[in-house]
Amino acid sequence: MSQFNPLEAFNLPIVYWQIIWAGIIVAFVTVFALFAVYLERKISAYAQDRMGPMETGGWQGWAQTIADALKLLLKEDIIPELADRRLFKLAPYIVFAGSLGVMAVIPFGVNLIGTDLNIGLYFILALSSTVVIGILMAGWASNNKWALYGAMRSAAQMVSYEIPIGLSLMLPVLLTGSLSMIDITNAQKSGILADGYFWNWYIFRVPPFTLIAFILYFWASLAETNRTPFDIPEAESELVSGYHTEYTGIRFAMFFLAEYANMFIVAAIASVVFLGGPLAPAPWLNWIPGPIWMLLKSLVLVFIQMWLRWTLPRVRVDQLMHICWKIFLPLALVNFIVIATLVVLWQK
Amino acid sequence: MAEMRTALGMPITHQTKTSKNPIIQWILDVWEGFYTVLVGMGVTWRHFFRKPFTVQYPHEKLNIPKQARQRVHVDIDLCGGCLQCDKICPAGIIKIVTAKPVAGEDLGVRPNGKRRALHIAEFTIDHSKCLYCGLCETVCNDDAIYMIPDFQYTTRSLEQLVVNYSRYSPEERDRVVAAAAAEKAAKQASKPAVPQTKVSDPQPNIPSPSVDSDVFNEKCPGPDGEFK
Amino acid sequence: MTPPKEGLYGRNILITNVDKLFRWARASSIWPQTFGLACCAIEMMAAAASRFDLDRFGVFMRPSPRQSDAMIISGTVTLKMASRVRRLYEQMPDPKWVISMGSCANSGGPYWEGGYHVLKGVDLIIPVDVYIPGCPPRPEALIDGILELQRIIKETEHNRAI
Numbered sequence: 001m002s003q004f005n006p007l008e009a010f011n012l013p014i015v016y017w018q019i020i021w022a023g024i025i026v027a028f029v030t031v032f033a034l035f036a037v038y039l040e041r042k043i044s045a046y047a048q049d050r051m052g053p054m055e056t057g058g059w060q061g062w063a064q065t066i067a068d069a070l071k072l073l074l075k076e077d078i079i080p081e082l083a084d085r086r087l088f089k090l091a092p093y094i095v096f097a098g099s100l101g102v103m104a105v106i107p108f109g110v111n112l113i114g115t116d117l118n119i120g121l122y123f124i125l126a127l128s129s130t131v132v133i134g135i136l137m138a139g140w141a142s143n144n145k146w147a148l149y150g151a152m153r154s155a156a157q158m159v160s161y162e163i164p165i166g167l168s169l170m171l172p173v174l175l176t177g178s179l180s181m182i183d184i185t186n187a188q189k190s191g192i193l194a195d196g197y198f199w200n201w202y203i204f205r206v207p208p209f210t211l212i213a214f215i216l217y218f219w220a221s222l223a224e225t226n227r228t229p230f231d232i233p234e235a236e237s238e239l240v241s242g243y244h245t246e247y248t249g250i251r252f253a254m255f256f257l258a259e260y261a262n263m264f265i266v267a268a269i270a271s272v273v274f275l276g277g278p279l280a281p282a283p284w285l286n287w288i289p290g291p292i293w294m295l296l297k298s299l300v301l302v303f304i305q306m307w308l309r310w311t312l313p314r315v316r317v318d319q320l321m322h323i324c325w326k327i328f329l330p331l332a333l334v335n336f337i338v339i340a341t342l343v344v345l346w347q348k
Numbered sequence: 349m350a351e352m353r354t355a356l357g358m359p360i361t362h363q364t365k366t367s368k369n370p371i372i373q374w375i376l377d378v379w380e381g382f383y384t385v386l387v388g389m390g391v392t393w394r395h396f397f398r399k400p401f402t403v404q405y406p407h408e409k410l411n412i413p414k415q416a417r418q419r420v421h422v423d424i425d426l427c428g429g430c431l432q433c434d435k436i437c438p439a440g441i442i443k444i445v446t447a448k449p450v451a452g453e454d455l456g457v458r459p460n461g462k463r464r465a466l467h468i469a470e471f472t473i474d475h476s477k478c479l480y481c482g483l484c485e486t487v488c489n490d491d492a493i494y495m496i497p498d499f500q501y502t503t504r505s506l507e508q509l510v511v512n513y514s515r516y517s518p519e520e521r522d523r524v525v526a527a528a529a530a531e532k533a534a535k536q537a538s539k540p541a542v543p544q545t546k547v548s549d550p551q552p553n554i555p556s557p558s559v560d561s562d563v564f565n566e567k568c569p570g571p572d573g574e575f576k
Numbered sequence: 577m578t579p580p581k582e583g584l585y586g587r588n589i590l591i592t593n594v595d596k597l598f599r600w601a602r603a604s605s606i607w608p609q610t611f612g613l614a615c616c617a618i619e620m621m622a623a624a625a626s627r628f629d630l631d632r633f634g635v636f637m638r639p640s641p642r643q644s645d646a647m648i649i650s651g652t653v654t655l656k657m658a659s660r661v662r663r664l665y666e667q668m669p670d671p672k673w674v675i676s677m678g679s680c681a682n683s684g685g686p687y688w689e690g691g692y693h694v695l696k697g698v699d700l701i702i703p704v705d706v707y708i709p710g711c712p713p714r715p716e717a718l719i720d721g722i723l724e725l726q727r728i729i730k731e732t733e734h735n736r737a738i
Contacts, residue, residue: 045631047392049401054632056604063604064634070601071645076669078642215382236610236639248642248669311392312385327378401626405719418714439686476682476697479711499717502708502724506683506699509709 014115018104021114025103033260034065040306041065047310072256075249080143083246087141092247092254094134099261101127106268107181109278109290120181121173124269125166128224131262132158135233135243138255142246150242153317154226154233160324161223161230167332168217171210171339172202172273181272188276198281203274206342209335214274216332218301221266223320225259227305229312230320267301268294416497417480420473422513425459426492429466433484433493441477442484445470445521447528460490467528468514469521475501476509602645602671603729606722609644610637611664614651616678616712623715635722641667646725648718649704652680652687653695665702673729675721676704679711686711 038053041064045052057063079088102124104114117123132155139151173179176187184202191200198204203214223230226242234242244255271277275297278290315323367373403410412418429446446466449455455464485494503509516524612620624630624637638644641664653661665674676698679685684696698704705728708721 041631041636043396045629046396046400048626049395049398050626050629050631051400051402051404052629052631053634054404056634061632061634067601067604067634070598071605074598074601075645075671078667078669241639241643244643245640246642252643307389307392308385311388327381331378402629402632403627404632405628405716406723410716412714418710418717440689474683475709476707477679477685477688478709479679479686499710499714500720502706502717502721504706504724504728506697506707509682509707 018114022104025100025114029100029103029261029264030257032264033257034069036260036263036302037068037256038062038065039303040309043303043306044310047307069253072253073250077250078246078248080246082143084141084143087137088246089251091134091138091141092251092258094137095131096134096254096258096261098127098129098131098134099258099265102265102269103261105181106265107185107272107277108294110182110185112278112291113182116180116182119179121169121179121184121273125162125169128262128265129158129162131258138247139243142243144246146239146241147243147245150233150235150239150245153239154243156317157223157226157230157233157320157324160321161220161328164216164220164324164328164332165224167329167336168213168220169269169273170336171213174336174339174343175202175205175210181277184273185277185279188279196280196283196286198276201274201276201279206339209338210274212331213335214270216328216335217274218270218304220324220328221270222305222308223324225262225266225305227259227263228309229315231309231314232317232320235314263302263305264298267298267305270301271297412497412499414497415495417482417495418497418499419475419495419501420478420480420484421494421496421498422471422473423492423494424468424471424513424515426490427468427471428458428462428464428490428492429468430489432487432489436483436487438481438483439477439479441474443470443472443474444468445525447524448531449524450527450531458490462490467516467524469516469524471513472510473513474510476506599730599732603726605634605636606646606673606725606729607636607638607644608646608648608675609641609664609668610639611647612650613653613657613661614678614680616650616681616710619712619715620648620650620677620718623718628715628719630719630722633719633722633726641665642669644668645671646673646675647702648675648677649681649698650677650712652685653698653701654693655695656693658695658698658701661698662701673705673725674698674702675706675708675718675725677708677710677718677721678713679709682707682709 038061042052042060044050053061053064055061056067079085105117105120105123107113107116135154135158136151139147139149139154142148172184172187176184178184178187188201188205189195191205193199202210204210222228226233233239234244239245244252247255271294276293277297278294280286280288280290280293365376367376429444431444431446434442434444445468447469448466455467458464480495482495488494501509514521612618622628624635630636641647645668647661647665647668649661665672676682680687680694681698684691684694687694688696695701706721706725708717710717713721
């Protein structure tokens with residue numbers, strides 16, 4: 001299987017490549033966010049027997065999110081008088097940077113990656129934790145009680161759900177013996193039975209345990225991205241709109257962008273770590289390039305996130321903590337111990 | 349018997365597998381939680397493929413029932429000027445000015461066969477205040493005022509919602525009103541003066557109402573009232 | 577309003593076209609506040625629900641005034657609520673629009689002469705762009721009002737706070 005390697009193809013110094021890749025990622029995330037908002041509005045509409053955007057731009061309202069984004073850029077930028085101006089301005093960028101930085105280590109092809117860190121997965125977990133700081137900053141700096149409530153809830157929820165996420169992501173790391181995303185991807189090429197088939201992906205590798213780990217990761221990532229059923233940080237019925245209550249125009253757009261970027265990122269991590277990332281499900285499908293498989297798998301997971309959002313009600317704060325500490329954490333721990341034991345036995 | 353509760357603390361009301369072993373019960377609860385989420389997703393999935401319920405309003409329209417009360421309409425040709433609608437209107441938004449024809453002037457016959465006895469010099473309805481109760485329609489003797497199912501009259505200013513249904517222009521209105529008043533004055537002047545000598549019978553002394561009538565007469569804060 | 581300057585900032589092709597694009601963007605994504613006052617709010621909810629689906633026009637309710645462009649005054653504005661309505665209006669970022677929905681919001685409705693507690697028309701405290709008559713107006717009438725507002729936004733040259 002020959003894969004396109006941009007470094008060899010253009011013979012570029014790696015710094016140039018990283019700068020180009022950063023530009024591509026920013027453009028991709030922006031376009032993806034516009035697309036995902038449109039998709040979400042359509043999916044929510046059809047889940048409720050509605051039609052969603054239909055008028056803007058003609059066919060099926062395709063230009064709806066473009067108009068939304070343009071309008072948000074043109075709105076007045078309000079900073080409340082009593083807000084902490086410096087933190088208020090900084091917070092959206094920290095949230096967005098925390099989300100975007102993770103994209104550096106996500107492989108879109110077997111060789112198509114911003115930078116192949118040997119601590120890739122650890123880097124992802126560490127960087128996505130900084131999003132909490134941005135959200136807390138936003139809530140605190142707004143000088144608004146609803147924003148602060150939302151930020152506190154968000155912090156509590158994201159810090160709690162980091163643990164099941166970390167424990168579930170440790171399973172593929174144990175099976176691979178490496179934290180690098182490229183290594184994890186390549187390890188899913190072969191294993192059981194014939195090479196190159198989908199049953200080599202980690203989700204099917206050790207039947208019940210990795211599947212459970214995948215489901216745990218996926219559910220916990222919903223909490224990590226503040227989406228329903230875990231969207232209590234921006235619960236409209238209780239807090240006006242959570243930590244971004246006081247944000248207008250382009251700063252609000254940054255939060256919006258970060259939320260949808262985050263959705264893609266958690267889906268991309270899940271598809272790399274559990275679903276083989278850029279690998280085709282069967283050898284005779286190898287002619288379709290890796291980035292397309294990667295996008296396809298991620299989009300399916302994003303679709304499931306939206307599907308869940310328009311199915312489930314919001315959980316209470318106590319239920320949220322109950323699910324995390326009494327259900328996800330024990331399951332993740334049992335999974336981890338079983339897989340660790342198996343790995344030790346195999347190595348002997 | 350203790351009430352069974354799920355892992356989330358909700359009472360179990362439907363048939364579910366239970367166990368006395370807490371660990372097995374925990375596993376059953378987790379499974380049930382997961383399974384019910386799948387059931388819910390199935391419901392949503394079926395809705396994805398249903399035909400949308402939406403009526404795309406400006407392009408396709410719902411049938412509005414004939415008796416729908418969306419707008420007051422006046423057929424001014426039928427109106428006899430009895431002022432019933434003005435009197436019954438709870439909001440007091442109908443303003444009718446009528447004038448008697450001068451002597452020798454014949455206003456003709458209305459489409460329903462009745463004689464036209466009065467000029468309807470002005471018939472103004474302020475649609476912005478109407479509460480669409482339909483009482484005017486009920487009391488109208490001539491079916492001249494009625495509700496129609498037309499709701500498309502959104503405006504950019506309130507003045508456009510004050511509609512005069514009369515066929516008389518303001519100048520004509522002033523003219524007929526003045527003519528009627530002049531004739532009435534002339535008639536009163538030509539009447540023989542009634543002697544004022546008759547002393548009225550002593551009336552029982554009715555005390556004035558004890559309720560302070562100012563309460564009722566006091567003007568409520570108008571648009572330019574206290575609120576600023 | 578001062579007339580637009582001729583020359584650099586006058587009506588040259590670039591500025592006119594960009595202005596047109598901006599007006600299209602604003603008209604196509606009117607986000608009103610999730611904010612109802614009385615029975616008209618029920619019709620507003622009905623307009624946003626499956627049967628009439630305001631989302632078709634890009635109208636989608638935002639919980640926070642900071643993120644909304646329009647305000648639908650749906651119902652009786654009591655004197656007590658009037659100051660809140662005014663504050664919510666002031667919290668919205670420019671450019672902003674107001675739709676007055678129903679008789680009570682338009683002019684006090686049935687309370688216009690005897691109501692001791694009702695504001696006689698919301699245009700006394702905030703500038704209103706579109707008046708929708710009805711008590712309450714049908715959801716279609718609200719959609720008509722929103723289409724009228726879109727027309728206003730598209731027609732107005734040099735929108736507020738451009």
